Amino acid sequence: MAAVDPAGHVTSPAGFRAGAAFAGVKTYGDGKLDLAILVSDYPCMTAAVYTRSRLHAASIDINRAKLAVRPARGVVVNAGVANASTGERGLRDGYELARLAAGHAGIPAEEMLVCSTGVIGHFLPMEKLGGAMPSIVLHRDGGPEFARAIMTTDTRPKSGAVRFGPYTIGGSCKGSGMIHPNMATMLAFLTTDAPVEGVFLQQVFAKAVDDSFNLVSVDGDTSPSDTALLFANGAAGGDPIRLGHPLAWEFEAALRDLCVYLAKEIARDGEGATRLIEFTVTGAATVEDARKLVRLLSTSYLLKSAVHGADPNWGRIAAVVGRSGVDLNEEAVTIDLCGTRVFERARPTAFDADALSAAMRASEVEIRVDLGVGSAAATGWGCDLSADYVAINADYHT
């Protein structure tokens, strides 16, 4: 695992600037910033991964259309209004927001992407956003304020950076549940000063997102706006990284490690969460089976409740394994909870429930399931389910 520097951020790599302002759209939370721009001083290669939701936000259509024509080198993000379910006017507003940001940053409008997060079904308050845009100061140390401005129900900003060879990758993300009205869409923005060949960049990024953000679950609800972007500007020089380049694997590993770090930050900050849960499935017949079981475990109401109560309730894990439909050998299935074997040979072990409960009160709880039929594996992350989650999502009114 490459060492992730938690003090790093999107402007840690050379040649990126960022800044933020308060447009008065996000009316909750601390640190009143709700409009941010990230821009590269140089042309970029750009990779993007989007939500698979059929009912997606305007920003998804806009970014897809732009990136189909040429790479982008910047993104404007607003928090408070998601510009989703807003039809034609939503598309026009999104293009206009990008145009305003591009003008302010001094780049072509076609090279500025746009992301919006917040309430669904409301139009972007264009006057407020346009009014605040000129006050954004883009600077080399703007990463931290960018990270704060993109937050919605997040309780803290989520950033990090990692080094490989002579290069840096930085990133920030937001998200702590798929929330309406505070639509806590998952957004992730990554930057690198490495030169990377475009097709390779997209392949490596898609894989990194699949192994990180796509294996995180707070409540199993995908948002219509989920977006992950990666800009590679080559500012640190050198030959473009592609398959066969001496640093290709280091780049892939470093990018994956940073994405995993950021994904875990999302799970840790899940709405109402008190602890992070790491789910590892091994011995699966296929990677698809392993990933499917990770996702089912991370979204089980009963298992999330048990972890919240520090209850070493292996039966809830076994029940999810049983209903998952994945290929397994019942006699060979093993379940480990915080490093303690609790189930094997189709039977619970004689573990010390009090000691295990105490271990489960740590800030990170590890659950491992071996299916005993193959060699495929997957790891994902989630969080416990607390009464606070219900309060956040039931007692707040639209």
Added chain:
Amino acid sequence: MAAVDPAGHVTSPAGFRAGAAFAGVKTYGDGKLDLAILVSDYPCMTAAVYTRSRLHAASIDINRAKLAVRPARGVVVNAGVANASTGERGLRDGYELARLAAGHAGIPAEEMLVCSTGVIGHFLPMEKLGGAMPSIVLHRDGGPEFARAIMTTDTRPKSGAVRFGPYTIGGSCKGSGMIHPNMATMLAFLTTDAPVEGVFLQQVFAKAVDDSFNLVSVDGDTSPSDTALLFANGAAGGDPIRLGHPLAWEFEAALRDLCVYLAKEIARDGEGATRLIEFTVTGAATVEDARKLVRLLSTSYLLKSAVHGADPNWGRIAAVVGRSGVDLNEEAVTIDLCGTRVFERARPTAFDADALSAAMRASEVEIRVDLGVGSAAATGWGCDLSADYVAINADYHT
């Protein structure tokens, strides 16, 4: 819809007797009954539907094996210990419990089925169960005590009966979450005094279960012990009902209506639930799509939380529709909440949020989604998510 008599139960049809006793296994809840027998005075045709979990309880194996050889005419049920994940000894104990019950009821051991519900990974306390068995009095009015004895975390017994032609169908079920240690497995027992041909009985029952119990969700967790049994003893006389019999369709409709009634009782009594939610999906391309969306809607943390808070949060419904992967026409999708259109033409309508919130405080909340692409439909049931659910499942220790 056939009129379901909520005062009816498993001994409402002619020729069935039931009774219960307290063996001291179920140490929680009111009405200390935890061992019950249901038996027919005459040979039966028997239909059964089981959990699809790969890690199932001993009772599933036992009942499958018995019914593969001959129809059964009785079942013994114990609550408090599920006899799941108990290996060979679990199988021996289950067979022995059935043998003891059959002896007490005066029928061949092969014709007595067995169901167990409660904690996983514990052996059946055979001495206690055997000791209590002789005190069970089997009588024609035993249905209500049978219904109470099979409860675990249920807050109330769930029974009903329905008439068709000269015949009666009765039933009881239990379940309010898939809970360990109080493994609230879904168990359903139905009886009828109609004569029904065996293969037809199984076909009709499987379909009725699919349209009722299989479309109910409290928390999405399938238990290893879920079982539904239907005994048809023909005590009311007449020609066996089969395809083409004048009452075939009436039987099918009546059975389905009773199963739906009982399934809704389960959702209504979901752990921590304060209201029943009915989900109807129409305009789907296929029944599979409609059923899939019903299940996704009924298990969404965000939607269940919104209903708990009486929040007319159509965005959470739209988000589930979007991520469901079902075929849809975005421009034609409509969403109705408590009879009010809240979303159409890819946009929210101008509904009165306060009036709708007030309507959502009723004991039943109706959510309808039309996908605008076909004519397939499905209806299912769930409940809201309350802080009490978390308390029940986190604060109780194994």
